[in-house]
Amino acid sequence: MFRFLLVGIFIFILVLIGGGVHGSQSAQYEFAYSENLDLKFEFNIYDGVFFEKEVLQSIREAKSHVELFLFSFASPSVYKLLNEKMDEGLTVDLYVDRGFLIEFEDEEFVEHENFNLHVIDNLRMENQSIYMHHKFVLIDQRTLFWSSNNLSWYQDVFDPGFFIEIKNLLLIDFLNVELERLRRGQTGISKLRVGSYNPFLADLQFADEFLELWTSPGFKSFSFKNRLIELIDSAEESLDVMSWMITDEDVFRAFLRAKRRGVDVKFIIDDYSLRQSESVFERVVSSGFEYRLDTSLQQGVVQDLFVDEYNAYFHFHSLIVDDKILVNGTNNWSFAGFLLNDELILVTDDDFAVGRFSEVFDFYWQKFL
Numbered sequence: 254m255f256r257f258l259l260v261g262i263f264i265f266i267l268v269l270i271g272g273g274v275h276g277s278q279s280a281q282y283e284f285a286y287s288e289n290l291d292l293k294f295e296f297n298i299y300d301g302v303f304f305e306k307e308v309l310q311s312i313r314e315a316k317s318h319v320e321l322f323l324f325s326f327a328s329p330s331v332y333k334l335l336n337e338k339m340d341e342g343l344t345v346d347l348y349v350d351r352g353f354l355i356e357f358e359d360e361e362f363v364e365h366e367n368f369n370l371h372v373i374d375n376l377r378m379e380n381q382s383i384y385m386h387h388k389f390v391l392i393d394q395r396t397l398f399w400s401s402n403n404l405s406w407y408q409d410v411f412d413p414g415f416f417i418e419i420k421n422l423l424l425i426d427f428l429n430v431e432l433e434r435l436r437r438g439q440t441g442i443s444k445l446r447v448g449s450y451n452p453f454l455a456d457l458q459f460a461d462e463f464l465e466l467w468t469s470p471g472f473k474s475f476s477f478k479n480r481l482i483e484l485i486d487s488a489e490e491s492l493d494v495m496s497w498m499i500t501d502e503d504v505f506r507a508f509l510r511a512k513r514r515g516v517d518v519k520f521i522i523d524d525y526s527l528r529q530s531e532s533v534f535e536r537v538v539s540s541g542f543e544y545r546l547d548t549s550l551q552q553g554v555v556q557d558l559f560v561d562e563y564n565a566y567f568h569f570h571s572l573i574v575d576d577k578i579l580v581n582g583t584n585n586w587s588f589a590g591f592l593l594n595d596e597l598i599l600v601t602d603d604d605f606a607v608g609r610f611s612e613v614f615d616f617y618w619q620k621f622l
Contacts, residue, residue, distance in 0.1 A: 278475050280456035280465070281430070281449075286423055290459050290601070293418040294609040297402070299616050303409040304400050304416040309334055311392045320346045322389040322435055325353035327405035332362065339367040348373055348435050350385040353403075373595075375441035383441040386583055386594045391432065397425050399597065401568045401583055413547075413617070414568035415581065415610075424464075427455045431468050431597065440595050442470055452476055462603045469584055469596035477598050478591040481572070481580060482507045484600070488574050491517045493614045495569035498526045498585040505533040512542060520544040521617050523567040531587075545621035567617075570598075571610055579607045 295302040305328050312319055312334050319335065326332075326349055335345050344367050351374040362368060373385035390398040400416035402408040419425060431454065434444060444450045452471035457464045467477040478501065485492060485507040492511055499505065512518050520537055524546045527534040537544055547567040570590075572580040582598030584590035601607070 280453040281451035282455045285458040291421045298413040318344045320391040322348045322387045325403040383593045412566040412568045465600040467598040470592050476591050488516045490575045493573040494520045495571045497523045500531045500587040504586050524548045525564045
């Protein structure tokens with residue numbers, strides 16, 4: 254209780270004094286913290302450490318409450334364990350996007366007195382869906398998992414992505430700001446109607462490192478898109494990109510500017526997305542950028558599943574700037590990813606975080622020769 258009171262006092266003071274380091278657009282919360290980030294970064298294909306397995310272990314140790322905020326949920330193992338834990342008194346809240354809601358076969362699970370299903374039904378725009386695109390699992394308010402992949406066995410096995418285990422309680426407090434919006438039904442573009450909403454959620458100092466937390470949707474004049482372009486334009490030596498999809502023209506032009514001023518720009522991109530008409534990846538290729546395709550992943554899926562319609566996703570949305578700054582999130586760099594969906598993005602110069610993603614980039618750069 255004292256920790257929450259202390260955080261609240263500091264946040265109140267910082268909101269009063271205002272400020273910010275990115276021009277006139279400052280973070281909703283700014284906070285200096287003397288300890289390190291204390292984040293655990295894992296990568297399913299690179300490390301062989303699977304999101305589902307780690308979540309299962311934490312659920313086994315859960316004492317009172319598990320909340321799942323998921324774009325899609327298709328994990329029979331997690332479903333079975335949650336059922337067992339609810340019989341022992343655990344409370345489970347599942348927030349899932351309506352567009353990807355999977356009906357549960359076991360009616361007893363849905364009707365269990367300790368289970369609460371919250372279907373996120375975002376407003377739809379003409380020819381444009383809006384998604385609750387988060388992948389969070391929060392256990393007893395003390396452990397938070399955040400991933401690019403959904404909680405599903407097949408994404409763990411076939412779709413390269415990341416997950417982060419967060420036990421830093423202060424950081425969980427800040428991320429709870431976004432989760433509380435979902436609990437209150439403030440999702441998608443309905444967030445923009447809330448006067449206090451700010452897509453630049455937090456600007457944090459941990460020891461000698463910084464970490465920014467951004468959410469979507471943003472405003473046209475103030476969103477993570479602006480920050481991403483600012484970081485691309487700041488590059489002096491290198492830009493390493495791992496991306497499932499980029500459709501935003503302004504972001505592509507920022508990469509072109511970087512290339513023209515001599516920055517070494519490399520892309521690892523998804524072969525499925527390369528073929529999509531709205532993607533910028535064909536122009537990445539035709540403009541002479543260095544790139545790699547994830548085609549070898551698809552070959553493995555066909556061999557293992559004996560199907561030809563499943564294309565493995567290279568499920569990253571990350572950028573490393575000059576080997577010093579990491580950008581990583583759940584959002585495609587697109588109109589919907591910046592301005593419509595519920596998303597989370599972090600920006601940090603933490604040496605460990607940058608180093609881990611650099612290792613993964615180098616691994617796939619060689620793998621996809």
